[in-house]
Amino acid sequence: MAELRLEELSARTVVAANALTLKPGQEQFVAPVSYSAAAAVADPNTSWQRVVLDGDEVVGFIMGNFDPQAEHEEFKAILWRINVDADDQGRGIGTFAVRALADEARARGHERLYVIWESGELGPEQFFLRSGFKPVSETQYGETVGALDL
Template identity: 35%
Template structure:
C-alpha cells in the first residue's frame, strides 16, 4: 500500500471513487474534497491510497488549520476526509491511510491528530476508536470531534 499525490494523471480516477451507498451521508465526495484542497491549499494534504496499481481510496489531512474561523488562534491538524471505495473496505486500507496521515503530521511536529465524524449507527466511530481516537466532548457542524495523541 502507498499514498500518492493527486496529479493530472490520476485525478479523474480519483473523482470516480465512491463509498458505499449507505455511507454517502457520512463523508463528502472526493470532488468536494479536492475543491476544498484547492481553496485551503496552505493547509490541505490530499493523497490517493493505492494497493499496487489499484486506486482504493482518498485521504485528506489538514495541517495547522484555524479551527472555527480564519482568525482563530486555535489551530489544529488532523484528518479531513477518508474515502475508501465501497468494495475495498475492511481490507486495512483505511487503517493504513490514517496511520500514514498521523506519521506525516508527526513529522511536521504535530502532537495531536483531530477527526470529526457523523455520530450515527453504522458510522465510523468504532473504526476511529479502534485507532486510538477519543471524543473531546466538542461538536463541530453537528459532527463529533475526536483526537488522538501522536
C-alpha cells in the same frame, strides 16, 4: 493485496479518487472527493491530499489539513476526509491512510491529530475508534470531535 502506497492527488489520480464507491448508506457521512480537491486549490499550503494505491489501482483517498495558526486547536492538525472504495473496505486501507497522516502530523511537530464525525449506524465512528481516536468534545451541531495522541 499488493503493497499499499500513497501518492499525492494529481490530475492523473483525481478521476479515480472521485469514482470511489461507498457502501449503501455511507454517502450521507462522506462528501465527494471533488469537494476536497477544490479545497486544496483554495489553500494548497495547508491541505494534504493523498490517494492510496494497491498496485496501480486507486482504492482510497485521505485529506488532512495542517494550519498551525488555526484559532481552534482541533483545526491545527485534522483529518478532513477519508474514503475507501466499498469493495476494498475491511482490508486495512483506511488504517494505512490514517497512520500515514498521523506520521505527517508528527513530522510537522503536532502532538495530536483530530477528526470530526457524525454519529450514525453506518457512520465512521467505529473505524475512528479502532484507529485510536478518542472522543474529546462535541461541535455545536452534535458531531463528535476525536483526538489521536501522537
